[in-house]
Amino acid sequence: MKNKITKRMLLFRCGTIALLLLIAGLMFIVGRGHTVYFDNKKVSYDGKSIDTPPYRIDVYVNDERVAKLSAGDRGMCSWMGQDFRMRMEITKEKGGKKQIANVALKIPYNMDGIVLNLPALLAGFPQDGYLTEFVPAPAEVTAEDEEIVTDEFGLEGLDDGMEE
Amino acid sequence: MSNENATTKGNVLQTGQQKKKGNSLLNLLASNTVPIMFIIICAVCIPISGFSPAYLINEILTRMGRNTFLILALLIPIMAGMGLNFGMTLGAMAAEIGLIFVSDWQIYGIPGMVLAMIISIPISMLLGLICGKILNAAKGREMVASYIISFFINGIYQLIVLYMMGSIIPIKHTTVKLPRGYGIRNTVSLLNMRQKLDDLLAINVKGVKIPVATFIVIGLLCLFIVWFRKTKLGQDMRAVGQDMEVARDAGIDVERTRIISILMSTVIAGFGMVIYLQNMGNLSTYSSHSQIGMFAIAALLVGGASVDKASIGNVFLGVTLFHLMFIVAPSAGAKITGDSMIGEYFRVFVSYAVITIALIMYETKKRREKSQMAELLAAEQEADA
Amino acid sequence: MEETKTKTFRDRIASFVESFGVPRLIIAGFLLALFIAAPFVGADLPTQISNTINRFCWNGILVLAMVPMVHSGCGLNFGLPLGIISGLLGATLSIELGFTGALSFFAAIVISTPFALILGAGYGWLLNKIKGGEMMIATYVGFSSVSFMCMMWLLLPYHSPNMVWGLSGKGLRTTISLEGYYNQALSGFLRIQIGNFSIPTGALLFFAFMAFCMWAFLHTKTGTAMTAVGSNPSFARAAGINVNKIRMLSVIMSTWLGAVGILVYEQGFGFIQLYMAPFYMALPAVSAILIGGASVNKATIMNVIIGTILFQGIVTMTPTVMNNVIHMDMSEVIRIIASQGMILYALTRKSEGGKS
Numbered sequence A: 001m002k003n004k005i006t007k008r009m010l011l012f013r014c015g016t017i018a019l020l021l022l023i024a025g026l027m028f029i030v031g032r033g034h035t036v037y038f039d040n041k042k043v044s045y046d047g048k049s050i051d052t053p054p055y056r057i058d059v060y061v062n063d064e065r066v067a068k069l070s071a072g073d074r075g076m077c078s079w080m081g082q083d084f085r086m087r088m089e090i091t092k093e094k095g096g097k098k099q100i101a102n103v104a105l106k107i108p109y110n111m112d113g114i115v116l117n118l119p120a121l122l123a124g125f126p127q128d129g130y131l132t133e134f135v136p137a138p139a140e141v142t143a144e145d146e147e148i149v150t151d152e153f154g155l156e157g158l159d160d161g162m163e164e
Numbered sequence B: 001m002s003n004e005n006a007t008t009k010g011n012v013l014q015t016g017q018q019k020k021k022g023n024s025l026l027n028l029l030a031s032n033t034v035p036i037m038f039i040i041i042c043a044v045c046i047p048i049s050g051f052s053p054a055y056l057i058n059e060i061l062t063r064m065g066r067n068t069f070l071i072l073a074l075l076i077p078i079m080a081g082m083g084l085n086f087g088m089t090l091g092a093m094a095a096e097i098g099l100i101f102v103s104d105w106q107i108y109g110i111p112g113m114v115l116a117m118i119i120s121i122p123i124s125m126l127l128g129l130i131c132g133k134i135l136n137a138a139k140g141r142e143m144v145a146s147y148i149i150s151f152f153i154n155g156i157y158q159l160i161v162l163y164m165m166g167s168i169i170p171i172k173h174t175t176v177k178l179p180r181g182y183g184i185r186n187t188v189s190l191l192n193m194r195q196k197l198d199d200l201l202a203i204n205v206k207g208v209k210i211p212v213a214t215f216i217v218i219g220l221l222c223l224f225i226v227w228f229r230k231t232k233l234g235q236d237m238r239a240v241g242q243d244m245e246v247a248r249d250a251g252i253d254v255e256r257t258r259i260i261s262i263l264m265s266t267v268i269a270g271f272g273m274v275i276y277l278q279n280m281g282n283l284s285t286y287s288s289h290s291q292i293g294m295f296a297i298a299a300l301l302v303g304g305a306s307v308d309k310a311s312i313g314n315v316f317l318g319v320t321l322f323h324l325m326f327i328v329a330p331s332a333g334a335k336i337t338g339d340s341m342i343g344e345y346f347r348v349f350v351s352y353a354v355i356t357i358a359l360i361m362y363e364t365k366k367r368r369e370k371s372q373m374a375e376l377l378a379a380e381q382e383a384d385a
Numbered sequence C: 001m002e003e004t005k006t007k008t009f010r011d012r013i014a015s016f017v018e019s020f021g022v023p024r025l026i027i028a029g030f031l032l033a034l035f036i037a038a039p040f041v042g043a044d045l046p047t048q049i050s051n052t053i054n055r056f057c058w059n060g061i062l063v064l065a066m067v068p069m070v071h072s073g074c075g076l077n078f079g080l081p082l083g084i085i086s087g088l089l090g091a092t093l094s095i096e097l098g099f100t101g102a103l104s105f106f107a108a109i110v111i112s113t114p115f116a117l118i119l120g121a122g123y124g125w126l127l128n129k130i131k132g133g134e135m136m137i138a139t140y141v142g143f144s145s146v147s148f149m150c151m152m153w154l155l156l157p158y159h160s161p162n163m164v165w166g167l168s169g170k171g172l173r174t175t176i177s178l179e180g181y182y183n184q185a186l187s188g189f190l191r192i193q194i195g196n197f198s199i200p201t202g203a204l205l206f207f208a209f210m211a212f213c214m215w216a217f218l219h220t221k222t223g224t225a226m227t228a229v230g231s232n233p234s235f236a237r238a239a240g241i242n243v244n245k246i247r248m249l250s251v252i253m254s255t256w257l258g259a260v261g262i263l264v265y266e267q268g269f270g271f272i273q274l275y276m277a278p279f280y281m282a283l284p285a286v287s288a289i290l291i292g293g294a295s296v297n298k299a300t301i302m303n304v305i306i307g308t309i310l311f312q313g314i315v316t317m318t319p320t321v322m323n324n325v326i327h328m329d330m331s332e333v334i335r336i337i338a339s340q341g342m343i344l345y346a347l348t349r350k351s352e353g354g355k356s
Helices: A002-031 A118-122 A155-160 B002-021 B024-031 B033-049 B053-072 B075-079 B086-105 B109-137 B142-164 B212-230 B232-242 B244-249 B254-280 B292-302 B312-337 B340-384 C002-020 C022-040 C045-064 C066-071 C080-096 C101-129 C134-155 C201-218 C221-231 C233-238 C243-269 C282-291 C301-326 C331-348
Strands: A033-039 A043-045 A048-050 A056-061 A064-070 A074-080 A083-091 A098-106 A113-117 A131-133 B187-189 B203-205 B208-210 B282-284 C175-177 C192-194 C197-199 C271-273
Touching: A002 B109, A043 A118, A056 A074, A064 A074, A083 A118, A098 A118, A113 A118, B024 B033, B033 B292, B033 B312, B033 B340, B053 B208, B053 B212, B053 B254, B053 B292, B053 B312, B075 B212, B075 B232, B075 B254, B086 B109, B086 B142, B086 B187, B086 B254, B086 B282, B086 B292, B109 B142, B109 B254, B109 C331, B142 C134, B142 C331, B212 B232, B212 B254, B212 B312, B232 B244, B232 B254, B244 B254, B254 B282, B254 B292, B292 B312, B292 B340, B312 B340, B340 C101, B340 C134, C002 C022, C022 C045, C022 C301, C022 C331, C045 C066, C045 C197, C045 C201, C045 C243, C045 C282, C045 C301, C066 C201, C066 C221, C066 C243, C066 C282, C066 C301, C080 C101, C080 C134, C080 C243, C080 C271, C080 C282, C101 C134, C101 C243, C201 C221, C201 C243, C201 C301, C221 C233, C221 C243, C233 C243, C243 C271, C282 C301, C282 C331, C301 C331
Parallel strands: A033 A113
Antiparallel strands: A033 A074, A043 A048, A056 A064, A056 A083, A083 A098, A113 A131, B187 B282, B203 B208, C175 C271, C192 C197
């Protein structure tokens, strides 16, 4: 009798652990965040090139305008997951009519930062042509070391522990 | 023999309780001194502070969402008679380790929170186990021991976070890691997670934001606690809290039950800390956890709880009153004395004073009951003879 | 035959370890290793040793303040900040009243005495009400009083320009320099200086004097009564000792020693630290006496001396030695783990004697 209960307990525990691991794995996929940069710049790839980027591109992500790019500008937003979707409102020339383009694309899982060249994307270049990994500028050589405040008892926190 | 002993003790307990019921109204007033005091403080300070009702309600709802989960973590050890669990800081540290990893792995939003909670579970369980074992060795001094444990584990936390992360434990991003190559920065930004739970399903009523999803999570925990009280384990815990010896005679594994109660409290505190920090939006690596225990305990006590008795109602009343005081005191203090620091110090003082008073009331009550019981026992023995 | 011999030897080691305590052994061994390693890693040993002695003098009396309450069974005095506050009141009032030089030190002791007596009496009365729960309540009495005094330091009408904020002209500063007052009042007295090696004779003598007084007191009739109250209260009561009165006396003594202790600390350190500074000053003192071999209900003067040397030795030695060996300054973390671990260890020991 007792044996049976412990066996059931064991099964239950293993099940819980497996479930938690499963959720954790799922979170890894679903929650992986990326920083997406948008370039409205000149681009050349594989012999083809775009020399005059549009006058202005507005980028909407989740119905929220995240970037307002004149030619030569760069904007950015955060995105969770690998299926990136955005809407662009393109104004080719000053005073011209707005064109709307909806774009959905896959982001590589292991890239933290992605640079999208919008003109190349709109011109239908292959992925290598419009998508590059964002490499942060190498840290300044004279990166001063941060003073660590270990604050054994949290006295600092006393005054502002509850502040925003 | 021991069984017989236990039953007489039980009888005595019952008679003691019956006797107490006689002056229950006085008891009711006496046991609610702290909340009444707080209501008075708030009633005086609110008009002086000059804050608008909408602002106050908004602030209180935010702080309620931020802190309630943490405070609920205290209920289970109280049920098991282990007093106020100052060791809940341990769970907070486990959560912070989880959040540091999640931040380094760039997992955003609610999935990031869930992942951080899952990472915190094994760490919390390990720390809770250690804490429980130590508290079992320090019976009768659980509170002061759990209080020192929080400092001790803080040392180990610093060892891991300041020296091992980045050198032994892989940390990739320079936004998290110190420029020297190992150790975590003073603050880790949780911007990609900031208020993601609060904003989910949030309702805006005349400028007052109600973080519905957070309240649902808190509600689920409340339901869990209510349910847990009725389970076999919950009943055992209450028995252990009533009288360890009687529980042991009834065949309950007292040590194990106590360890489980601390373990659960630590895990819940870990979850609570994740919720707390997603609201704050950044993590102060070396100080976020240090005062968490103190503020949670003070809030619970303000709600009318005592060292050996606390309910979910105490939690909600406490979090409202305590944070109302926290919001209005600095501004009221500044208006009265002309010095903004006075109010800051005042609220810190009140937090500590509340805990002190509650501890004193608990100890005097315990002593009174002890002497009452001794009297009753003596009377019974006389009657027997 | 041989087997029994080895067994007894092993037993003797075991019993020695048992009586000394494993954590204590580790800490002592660690300090020894630090001292041996110091010359090899290029640390200047004489400077290190004089630093250790200096810090011993600063902290000795704060640790000594633990003794009376442990003896009377009140446990470790986590409420030491209350005594420290009396000392701070004495210090600030002494400066406010215009005392200067070494005289201000003694004036501070005299002024702090009535505060220590009154606060100690109240504190003792409270602890008599809540026998059995002393340590936790002591901690929070300390915290409450420190945070209360935070308000008072701002509100009390101090005027001395050396102490108040320059701009507003009121409210005490967080740190007050003792230059021109009692800076090095004891440590500078009869100081012996040989190269890098210096001995603060005056402070050592003062500590020795206080320790001797404590030792002598514990051998008076009242002192033995105090020990009796601590080791077996019901027996003490049966022997006609007024337990509450003795406990009250021990608390007052602890508080007063805390007041004197902080003044001695300040004269060495050179500054008065107000506001949040006294908050956790009890913990180093508590862990020092425990490292020295005391337990929750047993402490001797020897425990105080050994413990303070070990604790302060580790505090002074680890930063330099560790930095030179592994180029990581882990001293803070080691200190936290060692001192808090020691307190935990002591709290989990079963209390010997008849304390219920």
